[in-house]
Amino acid sequence: xxxxxxxxxxxxxxxxxxxxxxxxxxxxxxxxxxxxxxxxxxxxxxxxxxxxxxxxxxxxxxxxxxxxxxxxxxxxxxxxxxxxxxxxxxxxxxxxxxxxxxxxxxxxxxxxxxxxxxxxxxxxxxxxxxxxx
Amino acid sequence: xxxxxxxxxxxxxxxxxxxxxxxxxxxxxxxxxxxxxxxxxxxxxxxxxxxxxxxxxxxxxxxxxxxxxxxxxxxxxxxxxxxxxxxxxxxxxxxxxxxxxxxxxxxxxxxxxxxxxxxxxxxxxxxxxxxxxxxxxxxxxxxxxxxxxxxxxxxxxxxxxxxxxxxxxxxxxxxxxxxxxxxxxxxxxxxxxxxxxxxxxxxxxxxxxxxxxxxxxxxxxxxxxxxxxxxxxxxxxxxxxxxxxxxxxxxxxxxxxxxxxxxxxxxxxxxxxxxxxxxxxxxxxxxxxxxxxxxxxxxxxxxxxxxxxxxxxxxxxxxxxxxxxxxxxxxxxxxxxxxxxxxxxxxxxx
Numbered sequence: 087x088x089x090x091x092x093x094x095x096x097x098x099x100x101x102x103x104x105x106x107x108x109x110x111x112x113x114x115x116x117x118x119x120x121x122x123x124x125x126x127x128x129x130x131x132x133x134x135x136x137x138x139x140x141x142x143x144x145x146x147x148x149x150x151x152x153x154x155x156x157x158x159x160x161x162x163x164x165x166x167x168x169x170x171x172x173x174x175x176x177x178x179x180x181x182x183x184x185x186x187x188x189x190x191x192x193x194x195x196x197x198x199x200x201x202x203x204x205x206x207x208x209x210x211x212x213x214x215x216x217x218x219x
Numbered sequence: 220x221x222x223x224x225x226x227x228x229x230x231x232x233x234x235x236x237x238x239x240x241x242x243x244x245x246x247x248x249x250x251x252x253x254x255x256x257x258x259x260x261x262x263x264x265x266x267x268x269x270x271x272x273x274x275x276x277x278x279x280x281x282x283x284x285x286x287x288x289x290x291x292x293x294x295x296x297x298x299x300x301x302x303x304x305x306x307x308x309x310x311x312x313x314x315x316x317x318x319x320x321x322x323x324x325x326x327x328x329x330x331x332x333x334x335x336x337x338x339x340x341x342x343x344x345x346x347x348x349x350x351x352x353x354x355x356x357x358x359x360x361x362x363x364x365x366x367x368x369x370x371x372x373x374x375x376x377x378x379x380x381x382x383x384x385x386x387x388x389x390x391x392x393x394x395x396x397x398x399x400x401x402x403x404x405x406x407x408x409x410x411x412x413x414x415x416x417x418x419x420x421x422x423x424x425x426x427x428x429x430x431x432x433x434x435x436x437x438x439x440x441x442x443x444x445x446x447x448x449x450x451x452x453x454x455x456x457x458x459x460x461x462x463x464x465x466x467x468x469x470x471x472x473x474x475x476x477x478x479x480x481x482x483x484x485x486x487x488x489x490x491x492x493x494x495x496x497x498x499x500x501x502x503x504x505x506x507x508x509x510x511x512x513x514x515x516x517x518x519x520x521x522x523x524x525x526x527x528x529x530x531x532x533x534x535x536x537x538x539x540x541x542x543x544x545x546x547x548x549x550x551x552x553x554x555x556x557x558x559x560x561x562x563x564x565x566x567x568x569x
Contacts, residue, residue: 180264181232181264196275197271197315198266199268199271200266209302209303211315
């Protein structure tokens with residue numbers, strides 16, 4: 087968990103339980119939460135909303151050269167997942183055999199360590215996804 | 220009526236066999252596996268720890284109970300592998316499952332029995348008039364148990380956990396807790412000092428004066444209190460440091476093999492320490508029918524036993540989890556010793 091702790095702490099709801107928001111005017115869900123609905127603008131009415139915990143892979147790639155802090159996790163999958171309410175997010179795919187990671191695969195959210203590189207620093211927890219069937 | 224209103228189990232998907240560990244140290248894997256009555260153990264992935272395991276178990280328990288997370292008045296996490304020395308696992312778990320902020324939370328440690336100590340605390344809080352607002356409490360036993368390479372414990376020290384929610388609404392309790400009892404002495408059979416990476420143990424001293432003495436005293440103590448004998452129980456669950464001790468202690472107490480089979484999980488996943496007896500109890504609740512009676516006795520080195528007598532209620536048939544504990548064990552992938560070393564960060568350069 088690098089950088090400013092308060093900034094990360096403010097995102098705990100998003101990272102732990104997929105807290106996003108929803109525009110009651112047009113019915114669109116946003117993750118992460120948006121300050122303004124891009125379609126409805128000032129007519130939009132945004133309310134906090136928890137995102138569904140399942141979705142499907144719409145695109146993925148396998149990372150062989152990870153950025154700093156992730157170099158020992160390679161090779162690993164990252165994917166764009168479309169949640170059941172159409173909101174999309176970028177996530178790591180874990181606990182899933184290579185042949186099951188494909189476009190259209192159903193995935194479910196899991197709670198994992200995202201970063202734990204400083205043995206004396208705080209641990210960052212958050213969401214990852216795994217293929218569920 | 221006070222008792223269990225929901226439970227959840229989480230066991231990581233990776234497994235390493237006892238024979239694979241023995242291969243590395245040039246030992247007789249078949250003989251060790253048969254001697255311990257353990258085939259393989261569950262291994263947490265590189266991004267799993269006692270906290271992530273607790274969250275997964277807690278979420279399953281909430282889903283099973285149907286209770287709104289914000290109604291939890293207490294969250295306790297019992298573990299001997301809390302990720303932080305100072306900074307509670309319980310507050311992370313409570314936040315992650317949506318139980319925060321109106322609740323009490325704390326981390327517990329009593330080797331392998333901290334989770335059952337938490338169940339006792341929840342029972343007392345839920346029954347208590349002070350504070351009267353606590354209607355439900357959750358206790359979790361979870362570990363990513365540390366086994367020193369080439370130590371006897373390496374064959375069994377596993378990862379996993381279970382969460383139990385305690386409540387007192389008659390239409391929600393699936394297993395009433397008829398009584399609980401504890402037996403505690405200062406017995407230094409197993410310990411880990413501050414900053415030490417791996418626990419140390421006193422070899423054979425962990426058996427008779429430690430595990431057997433306390434489990435037997437715990438079981439006999441509670442049976443005396445509720446005026447019951449082994450044949451009065453449909454199921455019995457004991458702490459399972461390996462697959463052999465619980466069978467032997469059951470025999471010494473006068474239980475038959477069929478009473479303990481449903482709760483015997485260590486042969487398939489290893490010793491999940493704080494999760495061990497609680498995962499066994501969850502497996503028994505998967506199967507128990509209304510009116511059936513269960514004896515459950517944990518053991519924590521250092522040393523003590525918490526004993527519980529439970530009776531399944533009519534609500535249990537309506538609340539069967541979608542996946543049983545034994546079904547969950549089938550979702551697995553084998554890893555070799557090198558991957559195990561990587562996942563559990565036993566290489567110093569990681």
